Amino acid sequence: MTETRYSPLHQVHVDAGASFTDFAGWQMPVSYGSDLGEHHAVRTAAGIFDISHMAEIRIDGPDSAAYLDYALAGRLSVLDHLQAKYTLLLDEQGGVIDDLIVYRGAEGNSFLVVANAGNRLPVVLALQERAAGFKVAVADESDLVSLIAVQGPVSRPIVEKVLGLDLSELKYYRGVETTYRDQKCFVARTGYTGEDGYEIYVGQYNATALWNDLVEAGEPHGLIPAGLAARDTLRLEAGMPLYGHELGLETLPVQAGLDRVVVLAKEGDFVGRAAIEAGPVPGARVLVGLTAEGRRAGRAGYGLYSGDELVGEITSGALSPTLGHPIAMAYVDPAVAEPGTTIDIDVRGSRIPATVVALPFYKREKQ
Amino acid sequence: MADPTTLQYTAEHEWVLIEGDIATIGITAFAADKLGDVVFVDLPGEGSLVTEGSVVGEVESTKSVGELFAPVAGTVTEANDAVLADPSLVNSDPFGAGWLIKVTYSELPPLISYANYQDLVGE
Numbered sequence: 505m506t507e508t509r510y511s512p513l514h515q516v517h518v519d520a521g522a523s524f525t526d527f528a529g530w531q532m533p534v535s536y537g538s539d540l541g542e543h544h545a546v547r548t549a550a551g552i553f554d555i556s557h558m559a560e561i562r563i564d565g566p567d568s569a570a571y572l573d574y575a576l577a578g579r580l581s582v583l584d585h586l587q588a589k590y591t592l593l594l595d596e597q598g599g600v601i602d603d604l605i606v607y608r609g610a611e612g613n614s615f616l617v618v619a620n621a622g623n624r625l626p627v628v629l630a631l632q633e634r635a636a637g638f639k640v641a642v643a644d645e646s647d648l649v650s651l652i653a654v655q656g657p658v659s660r661p662i663v664e665k666v667l668g669l670d671l672s673e674l675k676y677y678r679g680v681e682t683t684y685r686d687q688k689c690f691v692a693r694t695g696y697t698g699e700d701g702y703e704i705y706v707g708q709y710n711a712t713a714l715w716n717d718l719v720e721a722g723e724p725h726g727l728i729p730a731g732l733a734a735r736d737t738l739r740l741e742a743g744m745p746l747y748g749h750e751l752g753l754e755t756l757p758v759q760a761g762l763d764r765v766v767v768l769a770k771e772g773d774f775v776g777r778a779a780i781e782a783g784p785v786p787g788a789r790v791l792v793g794l795t796a797e798g799r800r801a802g803r804a805g806y807g808l809y810s811g812d813e814l815v816g817e818i819t820s821g822a823l824s825p826t827l828g829h830p831i832a833m834a835y836v837d838p839a840v841a842e843p844g845t846t847i848d849i850d851v852r853g854s855r856i857p858a859t860v861v862a863l864p865f866y867k868r869e870k871q
Numbered sequence: 872m873a874d875p876t877t878l879q880y881t882a883e884h885e886w887v888l889i890e891g892d893i894a895t896i897g898i899t900a901f902a903a904d905k906l907g908d909v910v911f912v913d914l915p916g917e918g919s920l921v922t923e924g925s926v927v928g929e930v931e932s933t934k935s936v937g938e939l940f941a942p943v944a945g946t947v948t949e950a951n952d953a954v955l956a957d958p959s960l961v962n963s964d965p966f967g968a969g970w971l972i973k974v975t976y977s978e979l980p981p982l983i984s985y986a987n988y989q990d991l992v993g994e
Binding site for chain 1: 908933962
């Protein structure tokens, strides 16, 4: 058992009355009172999330672009400065070590790789190992950097006011470098909720001040602090995979519907290429969405049946707060993966019919 | 709302109010808080026979499922329709409007006092 870790914002959450949960060894806020209220706030106004547990790894050096094309599944060398990309770190067998966001810095060869808290060590180790032969430096900056997400339709004026920026021209998956309290700060239009919003990377000593400024500026707009419970239902509605649930070492990207993220067309080898080209074994399960009626939700680990035959397993599931009915992501046999197919969820001994649907469950209206 | 200090408790985070031969059963504020926002409650119907310690219902939040155990053996005389219609009552008033079932019983098993329950949940 490793030592429990605390966000630099821990005291802020305690003062706000948060309840906490262990997440990948971190004590993180699970809710500040009502996870449903927090969920709805993000869909209709805005929520502020502490995601300082995420890992940030800086890649720099003359070979950084070529190195990332080799180390990761995507083509990162084509990123513009201040552009972000969702990508995967694969092992030699094509399994997913982690899913990542990679940002290219404002100038030069600097990139920032953002990994899940629970995968910090394997990601850092793999990135360091793969650096052999490349002129790059791999630096784990996770302990220096705090990450605050402001998500929801009214996020922009809140972030603009606090940081003194005009973000009207900032496109989705693009970022801007700025300063907060005379320290470097990076704002990206990214997120994990299915809403418009921003993720702000700030030095850990300024995290509390930034959080408080955002909460104060956001209150008139309906912004409230939101915890990991709301974050999970939000990302589930948006059909976004969660590592350890929809992604893992045993899963090839194509099974998770992430084949578009793996760029086989890029020149040169990359780790996992041979396995990806060979493809999964015939009949390998694939990720689908499921919806059901009523209010009893299928949850992670519940079996899926077609008649008496076990045809799959739920990886994430909940009663959708936005849609009002149960939703789930599940791995199923290809024979039952077609949208419109009906299968049964075994909800603690009783069968509940569910329909296979295309992901996501929820898509925001583009403004 | 019942006075929590006068109720009896179980290690499964349920409270029991004894009035004559009727036991009213609910889950504690501690349990409701741990579950998060309750979105679905499944309760046994009126007339159901329940045995002590058996699972007789479910209390689901967005993030998890809690099972309802019968703290006493007996017959269900009433399930709280208000909670079935509005499960959030379990969060907003766990010791009052958020009660779950009433059971007639003939024998009362050993239950936990308020003070000992507070010790159990570390409060």
